[in-house]
Amino acid sequence: RLRVAGEARTGSEKKPPTILDVNDAAIREAFVKYGVTRIIHGHTHRPAEHPYTIDGRTCERIVLADWRPPRFEYLSIEGKDLQRRILAA
Numbered sequence: 001r002l003r004v005a006g007e008a009r010t011g012s013e014k015k016p017p018t019i020l021d022v023n024d025a026a027i028r029e030a031f032v033k034y035g036v037t038r039i040i041h042g043h044t045h046r047p048a049e050h051p052y053t054i055d056g057r058t059c060e061r062i063v064l065a066d067w068r069p070p071r072f073e074y075l076s077i078e079g080k081d082l083q084r085r086i087l088a089a
Helices: 002-013 024-034
Strands: 038-041 048-054 057-063 072-078 081-087
Touching (some): 024 048, 024 057
């Protein structure tokens, strides 16, 4: 299991970043279709906050890192405050 996962990870690290991310048009369509201003999802090898302007609205896509040592990342939500955090291994 670990060998197969390692081989998959090594192969994906050699691919260009555009292949490893979600389709931008699909993200924009989801913002419009569901009327949301924030989309949060798991890793696509580009963990970050990605800003968008959709129909004049400020929107964001938050991508969390994959879960493997040493970056067990999660999103902490306190009221309206969102923070990316790393779980101590």
